[in-house]
Amino acid sequence: MSESTVDKGKRRFLVATTSAAGGLATVGAAAPFLLSLQPSERAKAMGAPVEFDIGKLEAGALATVEWRGQVVWVMKRTPEMLASLKKTAGVVNDPESKNKGQQPDYARNEWRSIKPEILVLVGICTHLGCSPTKRTDLAPADLGADWMGGFFCPCHGSKFDLAGRVYKNVPAPTNLVVPPHAYLSDTRILIGADTKPA
Numbered sequence: 001m002s003e004s005t006v007d008k009g010k011r012r013f014l015v016a017t018t019s020a021a022g023g024l025a026t027v028g029a030a031a032p033f034l035l036s037l038q039p040s041e042r043a044k045a046m047g048a049p050v051e052f053d054i055g056k057l058e059a060g061a062l063a064t065v066e067w068r069g070q071v072v073w074v075m076k077r078t079p080e081m082l083a084s085l086k087k088t089a090g091v092v093n094d095p096e097s098k099n100k101g102q103q104p105d106y107a108r109n110e111w112r113s114i115k116p117e118i119l120v121l122v123g124i125c126t127h128l129g130c131s132p133t134k135r136t137d138l139a140p141a142d143l144g145a146d147w148m149g150g151f152f153c154p155c156h157g158s159k160f161d162l163a164g165r166v167y168k169n170v171p172a173p174t175n176l177v178v179p180p181h182a183y184l185s186d187t188r189i190l191i192g193a194d195t196k197p198a
């Protein structure tokens with residue numbers, strides 16, 4: 001067959017059709033893979049902000065909430081608990097919460113909270129991930145005469161005051177983490193988001 005008898009229009013049509021079919025096949029094969037990279041609905045729900053009613057908290061009480069698979073504590077501090085924070089300022093590593101990444105900017109204060117009486121903390125020790133316990137007893141024999149109340153990690157002996165600030169000379173290197181949170185009303189907080197959702 002000579003060059004003059006070849007139907008160039010038919011050749012272009014076949015090349016275009018084959019190319020289009022190949023492109024569609026590639027997209028069809030890649031689509032499930034690309035969709036598998038998206039987080040599942042369950043994963044999205046685990047990372048979603050969590051609402052909590054602080055109106056039910058009694059003074060001195062500590063409630064536990066789960067957010068992103070982590071234990072989050074919500075504590076309503078008494079005036080005596082808040083007064084103890086001034087007394088522990090000299091024995092904690094970061095009394096003014098200046099270390100970035102441990103709390104949002106709005107919690108960078110001596111209380112490490114938006115409202116002084118409400119404390120929101122991730123209840124995981126910053127040493128090796130154990131769960132500290134709330135110890136509000138004053139000057140117990142096992143924690144010493146200068147203990148003003150706070151959180152004690154039984155795994156390796158790290159101590160934190162009632163703002164989650166780490167004591168000096170303990171294994172934990174940093175304060176307990178304050179997660180992002182916002183007030184939706186006087187009695188409801190949203191853990192995991194800095195602002196009210198739209």
